[in-house]
Amino acid sequence: MKLQITKTKENPILKRKEIEGTIIFQGATPSNKDAAKEIAGQQGTKEECIEMKQIKTEFGKQKATFKAYIYESKEQKDKIEPKTKKQREEEKKAEEAKKKAEEEKKEEKTEEKPAEEQKEENKTKEKEENKE
Known part of the structure; x- marks a missing residue:
């Protein structure tokens, strides 16, 4: 593929x-x-700073x-260029995946706490039995 630039503004x-x-x-x-x-x-320049308008x-x-x-920077490009439907959908999927990962971490933490509480209860029962 050969690329030739004819006009720059x-x-x-x-x-x-x-x-x-x-x-x-x-x-x-x-x-x-x-x-x-x-x-x-x-x-x-960086590929992410380029917005292709038409071919x-x-x-x-x-x-x-x-x-x-x-564009001078990716931030400038994101600020000016509207996002395509595909880009919006990709961002939405990424956010959903992030939320699911956070929820799974929270569930794991909540599952760990009851196990620790059970251990503490078992220890207190053992102490009571030993006293008798």
């Missing part, structure tokens, strides 16, 4: 670089993730044009 208000260019590829059209990885390598292919050709935004 600095946007200091949003703290990003807006780039346009062409991609020459073999086989299937590259995914947003693959294109972002290639741009990150060429521009010397348009030309009919019958192994060539596509793209638009992408390169």
Whole structure:
């Protein structure tokens, strides 16, 4: 995959670089993730700071044009770019998994406490029996 940047525009208000260019590829059209990885390598930035806006292919050709935004930081990108439905669902699943893990830890702790109480009760019974 060859990537050629044809237009670059600095946007200091949003703290990003807006780039346009062409991609020459073999086989299937590259995914947003693959294109972002290639741009990150060429521009010397982190892949997570790049937001791919579009990749348009030309009919019958192994060539596509793209638009992408390169942000200064991931925090800046998260602040400006709206999250896709897929990203929101992934975050929701991660939160649910975290809650389940916390609940399991709480259950384990509550199960341990009664066992300790039983040991204490057994000790007090043994002491009473020994006194008799």
